[in-house]
Amino acid sequence: MVIIQLPNSIGSDQQGFASLANVYQQVKPCQFETIQLDFQNTTWFGANMLAMLGAIMESAWTNDFDIVNLGPAQEKIFKKTRYSYFGGESLPNSYQTTVEYRKSKVSEIGSFEKYLEKKLLAHPEMPSMSALLRKKIKESILEIFNNAKMHGNCEFVFSCGQYYPQKGRLDFTIVDIGNTIRKNVRDYSGRKVSSKKAIEWAVSECNTTRKGDIPGGLGFTLIRDFLCKNEGKIQIASADGYWYEKECISQSEDLSDFFKGTAVNLEFNVNDQCSYCLTSEIEDTDISF
Amino acid sequence: MKRKIINIFDVVGGKTAVSTEDGERLFTTISAFLEKDVEVVLDFASIETLITTFLNAGIGQLYSKYDSPFLREHLSVRGLQPEDKERMVRTIERAKEYFKDKDNLEKDIREAFDDE
Numbered sequence: 001m002v003i004i005q006l007p008n009s010i011g012s013d014q015q016g017f018a019s020l021a022n023v024y025q026q027v028k029p030c031q032f033e034t035i036q037l038d039f040q041n042t043t044w045f046g047a048n049m050l051a052m053l054g055a056i057m058e059s060a061w062t063n064d065f066d067i068v069n070l071g072p073a074q075e076k077i078f079k080k081t082r083y084s085y086f087g088g089e090s091l092p093n094s095y096q097t098t099v100e101y102r103k104s105k106v107s108e109i110g111s112f113e114k115y116l117e118k119k120l121l122a123h124p125e126m127p128s129m130s131a132l133l134r135k136k137i138k139e140s141i142l143e144i145f146n147n148a149k150m151h152g153n154c155e156f157v158f159s160c161g162q163y164y165p166q167k168g169r170l171d172f173t174i175v176d177i178g179n180t181i182r183k184n185v186r187d188y189s190g191r192k193v194s195s196k197k198a199i200e201w202a203v204s205e206c207n208t209t210r211k212g213d214i215p216g217g218l219g220f221t222l223i224r225d226f227l228c229k230n231e232g233k234i235q236i237a238s239a240d241g242y243w244y245e246k247e248c249i250s251q252s253e254d255l256s257d258f259f260k261g262t263a264v265n266l267e268f269n270v271n272d273q274c275s276y277c278l279t280s281e282i283e284d285t286d287i288s289f
Numbered sequence: 290m291k292r293k294i295i296n297i298f299d300v301v302g303g304k305t306a307v308s309t310e311d312g313e314r315l316f317t318t319i320s321a322f323l324e325k326d327v328e329v330v331l332d333f334a335s336i337e338t339l340i341t342t343f344l345n346a347g348i349g350q351l352y353s354k355y356d357s358p359f360l361r362e363h364l365s366v367r368g369l370q371p372e373d374k375e376r377m378v379r380t381i382e383r384a385k386e387y388f389k390d391k392d393n394l395e396k397d398i399r400e401a402f403d404d405e
Contacts, residue, residue: 109308113338132372139340142307146342150309191402201401206386213353214309215387218341218379282374284367289351289360289381 002026003036009044012162012171012265014244014253017237020052021257027060028260035060040069047081047098047162048173052263054084054101055158055175059260081160096125099161099172106149106157106176109142115159116141120172125165127270136226137170137268143219144174144264150216151209152262154178168271169232177261180239184209195241196252203236203243203250223266233267290363291327295319297336304337312346319351323363334368341380348377349384357385 004026010016081101100119104112148157154176161172185198188209208216228248235244243252301311
């Protein structure tokens with residue numbers, strides 16, 4: 001049996017992603033083993049980070065996992081997300097601050113979109129948001145989903161969310177266990193680029209590792225523009241790189257452990273009333289090809 | 290010139306235009322009419338969710354076959370939600386840029402990482 005101790009806290013920050021990348025490293029060599037994930041020391045685990053834990057457990061599917069010493073409060077949160085380890089068991093829908101965990105086939109974006117509508121945007125505890133804010137949140141998440149499909153070259157995408165009513169923030173994480181951003185940029189450029197440089201390049205306007213006749217390189221730009229206005233935050237952990245942008249200022253760091261996949265966390269300010277009211281009206285006839 | 294209105298709601302089978310596959314279908318449909326020198330109007334009425342993945346495949350890709358003057362003469366849009374118009378404009382600008390510099394893109398990225 002392999003025993004893995006989870007740290008004291010796993011939140012949506014560099015340390016949280018690094019801790020789970022460390023779990024990935026410990027799980028990676030195991031095959032046909034029983035792996036015990038010990039939560040004895042863990043007092044906080046953001047529900048959205050279950051997306052990454054779920055992806056890690058999926059990457060090591062030949063093993064049996066045992067989650068042990070999970071505190072009652074934490075177990076309640078995990079069950080509220082219908083985390084698949086518990087067989088999708090769910091608790092009553094009162095004071096629900098989590099967005100359901102989901103493993104989605106990348107080919108089923110329509111079904112993923114319905115999940116966003118039903119489990120995130122129609123969330124009973126979510127404040128009343130303008131139609132435009134709801135639309136922007138949904139579009140941002142769908143762009144990330146498609147990015148995982150196109151660049152991750154993966155079969156599944158894992159997602160989960162944590163809502164903080166007091167702060168008016170929603171953290172929603174999307175994870176794939178496909179090609180890392182570093183691999184894609186290295187393959188494309190032929191240069192031995194570091195993970196953090198690769199992410200910096202990939203999220204910059206007009207940059208894409210796509211070849212062929214379908215242009216790319218706009219999705220991240222639009223998400224970044226929106227989150228700047230929304231006073232939200234975006235974080236990306238891929239390979240051994242970590243990048244984030246908050247209040248329009250971005251920074252990248254090395255991640256202490258390597259994660260063979262990409263995790264993107266979008267943090268939305270759901271109390272935002274009007275930061276992206278339309279500033280200019282474009283007529284149909286102004287759209288010039 | 291003959292005129293064809295393509296209803297995006299029909300192409301994608303709903304209010305959500307988000308997938309590359311649906312975008313590819315739109316690209317094929319538009320191309321078929323443009324080949325016959327037909328003027329195409331894209332009607333986005335009832336489309337509530339629209340993302341760049343769909344637009345890149347459906348509209349951005351047109352610049353791989355046709356130039357801007359030809360598309361200006363043959364293609365127009367209507368019925369876009371006000372907030373989606375900027376997305377459309379940026380997709381078009383991006384596509385023009387992408388195909389203008391396509392041959393140099395790989396050279397540019399190598400230069401960007403020359404110090405790596």
